[in-house]
Amino acid sequence: GENVEQHPSTLSVQEGDSAVIKCTYSDSASNYFPWYKQELGKRPQLIIDIRSNVGEKKDQRIAVTLNKTAKHFSLHITETQPEDSAVYFCAAFNNAGNMLTFGGGTRLMVKP
Protein backbone atom coordinates (compact mmCIF):
# COMPACT_ATOMS: atom_id res chain seq x y z
CA GLY A 1 0.00 0.00 0.00
CA GLU A 2 0.82 3.68 -0.05
CA ASN A 3 3.45 5.07 2.35
CA VAL A 4 3.75 8.80 3.00
CA GLU A 5 6.81 10.25 4.74
CA GLN A 6 6.73 13.83 6.04
CA HIS A 7 9.63 16.06 7.11
CA PRO A 8 10.47 17.78 9.34
CA SER A 9 8.47 16.59 12.33
CA THR A 10 8.88 19.99 14.00
CA LEU A 11 9.66 23.37 12.48
CA SER A 12 10.22 26.63 14.29
CA VAL A 13 10.37 29.90 12.34
CA GLN A 14 10.34 33.59 13.13
CA GLU A 15 7.22 35.54 12.24
CA GLY A 16 7.49 36.79 8.69
CA ASP A 17 9.84 34.02 7.57
CA SER A 18 8.87 31.25 5.15
CA ALA A 19 8.18 27.64 6.11
CA VAL A 20 8.53 24.58 3.90
CA ILE A 21 7.23 21.10 4.68
CA LYS A 22 8.10 18.16 2.44
CA CYS A 23 6.40 14.84 1.79
CA THR A 24 7.31 11.81 -0.27
CA TYR A 25 4.97 9.04 -1.38
CA SER A 26 5.61 5.53 -2.59
CA ASP A 27 2.78 4.69 -5.00
CA SER A 28 3.23 6.27 -8.43
CA ALA A 29 -0.50 5.78 -9.04
CA SER A 30 -1.38 8.38 -6.39
CA ASN A 31 -3.10 11.31 -8.03
CA TYR A 32 -4.45 13.62 -5.33
CA PHE A 33 -2.51 15.34 -2.55
CA PRO A 34 -4.35 17.40 0.10
CA TRP A 35 -2.81 19.28 3.00
CA TYR A 36 -4.61 19.59 6.33
CA LYS A 37 -4.00 21.99 9.22
CA GLN A 38 -4.85 20.82 12.73
CA GLU A 39 -4.79 23.30 15.59
CA LEU A 40 -4.43 21.97 19.10
CA GLY A 41 -7.51 20.04 20.14
CA LYS A 42 -9.36 20.81 16.91
CA ARG A 43 -10.35 18.93 13.78
CA PRO A 44 -8.08 18.69 10.71
CA GLN A 45 -9.10 21.25 8.08
CA LEU A 46 -8.20 21.20 4.42
CA ILE A 47 -6.04 24.20 3.49
CA ILE A 48 -4.94 23.38 -0.04
CA ASP A 49 -4.78 20.42 -2.40
CA ILE A 50 -3.17 19.53 -5.72
CA ARG A 51 -3.96 16.99 -8.38
CA SER A 52 -1.40 15.04 -10.37
CA ASN A 53 -2.00 16.95 -13.59
CA VAL A 54 -0.79 20.19 -11.95
CA GLY A 55 2.74 21.09 -10.85
CA GLU A 56 1.99 24.02 -8.56
CA LYS A 57 -0.97 25.70 -6.91
CA LYS A 58 -1.15 28.91 -4.91
CA ASP A 59 -3.67 30.39 -2.51
CA GLN A 60 -2.55 33.69 -1.00
CA ARG A 61 0.38 32.88 1.34
CA ILE A 62 0.17 29.13 0.78
CA ALA A 63 1.50 27.18 -2.17
CA VAL A 64 1.96 23.50 -2.93
CA THR A 65 4.33 21.99 -5.48
CA LEU A 66 4.28 18.46 -6.88
CA ASN A 67 7.08 16.52 -8.55
CA LYS A 68 5.53 13.31 -9.90
CA THR A 69 8.81 11.94 -11.20
CA ALA A 70 10.47 12.17 -7.82
CA LYS A 71 7.20 11.37 -6.01
CA HIS A 72 7.37 14.27 -3.64
CA PHE A 73 5.28 17.32 -2.87
CA SER A 74 5.82 20.32 -0.63
CA LEU A 75 3.85 22.95 1.25
CA HIS A 76 5.21 26.49 1.26
CA ILE A 77 3.93 29.16 3.65
CA THR A 78 5.25 32.67 3.13
CA GLU A 79 5.15 35.61 5.57
CA THR A 80 4.28 33.30 8.44
CA GLN A 81 2.09 34.58 11.25
CA PRO A 82 1.59 33.28 14.82
CA GLU A 83 -1.84 31.94 13.81
CA ASP A 84 -0.11 29.62 11.33
CA SER A 85 1.18 27.65 14.34
CA ALA A 86 -0.41 24.20 14.13
CA VAL A 87 0.28 20.64 13.02
CA TYR A 88 0.23 20.20 9.25
CA PHE A 89 -0.50 16.85 7.60
CA CYS A 90 0.12 15.89 4.01
CA ALA A 91 -1.80 13.03 2.42
CA ALA A 92 -1.83 11.04 -0.78
CA PHE A 93 -4.68 9.25 -2.52
CA ASN A 94 -4.74 6.68 -5.30
CA ASN A 95 -7.77 5.27 -7.04
CA ALA A 96 -6.58 1.67 -6.79
CA GLY A 97 -6.55 1.70 -3.02
CA ASN A 98 -9.40 4.19 -2.73
CA MET A 99 -7.72 5.36 0.45
CA LEU A 100 -6.22 8.59 1.73
CA THR A 101 -2.87 7.95 3.48
CA PHE A 102 -1.56 10.64 5.82
CA GLY A 103 1.97 11.62 6.68
CA GLY A 104 3.12 11.77 10.29
CA GLY A 105 2.59 15.51 10.63
CA THR A 106 4.77 18.60 11.11
CA ARG A 107 4.39 20.80 14.15
CA LEU A 108 4.97 24.37 12.98
CA MET A 109 5.72 27.01 15.58
CA VAL A 110 5.80 30.64 14.50
CA LYS A 111 7.55 32.84 17.05
CA PRO A 112 6.38 36.46 17.29
Added chain:
Amino acid sequence: EAGVAQSPRYKIIEKRQSVAFWCNPISGHATLYWYQQILGQGPKLLIQFQNNGVVDDSQLPKDRFSAERLKGVDSTLKIQPAKLEDSAVYLCASSLIGFGTDTQYFGPGTRLTVL
Protein backbone atom coordinates in the same frame (compact mmCIF):
# COMPACT_ATOMS: atom_id res chain seq x y z
CA GLU B 1 -23.52 24.31 6.29
CA ALA B 2 -23.47 22.26 9.49
CA GLY B 3 -20.31 20.25 9.94
CA VAL B 4 -19.67 16.65 10.90
CA ALA B 5 -20.94 15.96 14.42
CA GLN B 6 -19.43 13.46 16.82
CA SER B 7 -20.19 12.36 20.35
CA PRO B 8 -19.03 11.99 22.97
CA ARG B 9 -16.09 14.38 22.80
CA TYR B 10 -14.20 12.59 25.55
CA LYS B 11 -14.39 9.10 27.02
CA ILE B 12 -12.36 7.42 29.73
CA ILE B 13 -12.75 3.69 30.25
CA GLU B 14 -10.80 0.82 31.77
CA LYS B 15 -9.24 -1.87 29.63
CA ARG B 16 -11.56 -4.70 28.66
CA GLN B 17 -14.58 -2.39 28.82
CA SER B 18 -16.68 -1.53 25.79
CA VAL B 19 -17.20 1.87 24.20
CA ALA B 20 -19.19 3.29 21.30
CA PHE B 21 -18.78 6.47 19.30
CA TRP B 22 -21.38 8.19 17.16
CA CYS B 23 -21.00 10.27 14.00
CA ASN B 24 -23.46 12.30 11.96
CA PRO B 25 -21.97 13.37 8.61
CA ILE B 26 -22.73 16.50 6.64
CA SER B 27 -26.21 16.25 5.14
CA GLY B 28 -26.16 14.66 1.70
CA HIS B 29 -22.66 13.22 2.00
CA ALA B 30 -22.61 9.67 0.69
CA THR B 31 -19.25 8.63 2.07
CA LEU B 32 -18.30 8.34 5.72
CA TYR B 33 -14.87 7.52 7.16
CA TRP B 34 -13.62 6.56 10.59
CA TYR B 35 -9.99 7.35 11.39
CA GLN B 36 -7.82 6.60 14.41
CA GLN B 37 -5.30 9.30 15.33
CA ILE B 38 -2.74 8.25 17.91
CA LEU B 39 -0.98 11.14 19.67
CA GLY B 40 1.77 12.56 17.47
CA GLN B 41 0.73 10.66 14.35
CA GLY B 42 -1.40 11.28 11.29
CA PRO B 43 -4.93 9.89 11.02
CA LYS B 44 -5.16 6.25 9.96
CA LEU B 45 -8.24 5.04 8.11
CA LEU B 46 -10.16 2.32 9.93
CA ILE B 47 -13.24 1.95 7.74
CA GLN B 48 -14.97 3.68 4.84
CA PHE B 49 -18.69 3.51 4.02
CA GLN B 50 -20.37 4.43 0.76
CA ASN B 51 -24.01 5.01 1.75
CA ASN B 52 -24.66 1.95 3.97
CA GLY B 53 -22.08 -0.35 2.36
CA VAL B 54 -18.48 -0.92 3.44
CA VAL B 55 -15.93 0.17 0.82
CA ASP B 56 -12.78 -0.56 2.79
CA ASP B 57 -12.19 -2.02 6.25
CA SER B 58 -8.77 -3.53 5.65
CA GLN B 59 -7.20 -1.65 8.57
CA LEU B 60 -10.01 -2.27 11.06
CA PRO B 61 -9.02 -4.70 13.87
CA LYS B 62 -12.12 -6.79 13.39
CA ASP B 63 -11.57 -8.92 16.48
CA ARG B 64 -12.46 -5.94 18.66
CA PHE B 65 -13.68 -3.11 16.44
CA SER B 66 -16.99 -2.95 14.61
CA ALA B 67 -18.82 -0.21 12.76
CA GLU B 68 -22.16 0.23 11.10
CA ARG B 69 -24.06 2.76 9.04
CA LEU B 70 -27.42 1.08 8.81
CA LYS B 71 -29.50 3.78 7.12
CA GLY B 72 -26.69 5.34 5.16
CA VAL B 73 -26.60 8.46 7.32
CA ASP B 74 -25.12 8.37 10.82
CA SER B 75 -22.67 5.75 12.00
CA THR B 76 -21.42 4.10 15.17
CA LEU B 77 -17.96 2.70 15.88
CA LYS B 78 -17.61 0.21 18.72
CA ILE B 79 -14.64 -1.22 20.54
CA GLN B 80 -15.13 -4.37 22.59
CA PRO B 81 -13.04 -5.10 24.60
CA ALA B 82 -10.79 -2.04 24.70
CA LYS B 83 -7.00 -2.30 25.08
CA LEU B 84 -4.54 0.29 26.35
CA GLU B 85 -3.23 0.83 22.82
CA ASP B 86 -6.69 1.94 21.67
CA SER B 87 -6.14 5.27 23.43
CA ALA B 88 -6.40 7.79 20.60
CA VAL B 89 -8.65 10.37 19.00
CA TYR B 90 -11.28 8.80 16.77
CA LEU B 91 -12.13 11.09 13.90
CA CYS B 92 -15.14 10.79 11.65
CA ALA B 93 -15.09 12.42 8.22
CA SER B 94 -17.50 12.65 5.33
CA SER B 95 -17.33 13.52 1.66
CA LEU B 96 -19.98 14.23 -0.94
CA ILE B 97 -19.30 11.47 -3.44
CA GLY B 98 -16.42 9.40 -2.18
CA PHE B 99 -13.81 9.43 -4.88
CA GLY B 100 -10.37 10.36 -3.63
CA THR B 101 -10.30 13.87 -5.02
CA ASP B 102 -13.47 14.60 -3.09
CA THR B 103 -12.73 16.79 -0.05
CA GLN B 104 -13.06 15.04 3.27
CA TYR B 105 -14.53 17.12 6.10
CA PHE B 106 -13.60 16.05 9.60
CA GLY B 107 -15.57 16.09 12.81
CA PRO B 108 -14.11 17.30 16.13
CA GLY B 109 -13.19 13.77 17.18
CA THR B 110 -13.68 11.66 20.28
CA ARG B 111 -10.68 11.44 22.58
CA LEU B 112 -10.57 7.95 24.12
CA THR B 113 -8.40 7.17 27.11
CA VAL B 114 -8.10 3.54 28.13
CA LEU B 115 -6.73 3.00 31.66
